Amino acid sequence: xxxxxxxxxxxxxxxxxxxxxxxxxxxxxxxxxxxxxxxxxxxxxxxxxxxxxxxxxxxxxxxxxxxxxxxxxxxxxxxxxxxxxxxxxxxxxxxxxxxxxxxxxxxxxxxxxxxxxxxxxxxxxxxxxxxxxxxxxxxxxxx
Numbered sequence: 072x073x074x075x076x077x078x079x080x081x082x083x084x085x086x087x088x089x090x091x092x093x094x095x096x097x098x099x100x101x102x103x104x105x106x107x108x109x110x111x112x113x114x115x116x117x118x119x120x121x122x123x124x125x126x127x128x129x130x131x132x133x134x135x136x137x138x139x140x141x142x143x144x145x146x147x148x149x150x151x152x153x154x155x156x157x158x159x160x161x162x163x164x165x166x167x168x169x170x171x172x173x174x175x176x177x178x179x180x181x182x183x184x185x186x187x188x189x190x191x192x193x194x195x196x197x198x199x200x201x202x203x204x205x206x207x208x209x210x211x212x213x214x
Contacts, residue, residue: 078099078100078109079100080121080123082121082123082173082175082178082179083099083109083110083121085178085179085182086110086119086121086173086178086182086185086186086189087099087110089182089183089185089186090110090186090189090190093186093190095186095189095190095193097110097111097112097119098110098111098112098113099111101113104118104163105159105162105163105166106118106120106155106159106160106162106163108120108170109121110189112193112196114200115193115196115197115200116166116167116168116169116196117168117169117171117189117192117193117196118163118168118169118170118171119171119172119173119189120156120159120170120171120172120173121173121175121178122156122172122173122174122175123174123175124174124175124176125149126149126152127149127152127153127156127174128149128150128152128153129174129176131149131150131153135149156172160172169192169196171188171189171192173185
């Protein structure tokens, strides 16, 4: 258990490296945001989570029967993680955040696709924020 990383995992680094090469700047593992997202864009309220298949219950109904050792510990633990993921997503969305979750395999196989999704959300949010700011300035000048 002590070798399990809660941050800077291989999948996080892979995705962050792709974003950085595209010139997309972010914050990582921001404790001040509910759920401590792996990648965050605070000013435009986008939170990105890189979820590994085992810890976050990918295809859980089929995979939970494969756990043979210490089931009394692992099954409830992973189910708590899944419930927490839902709670974090709901909380952030209620607060106006866009929450993006990617599975580890998805990041490994389609890193550029994941980065495309993030980049699209970032650009849309920035454009919306700029339009809102321009509208406010116009109202101040002519209102």
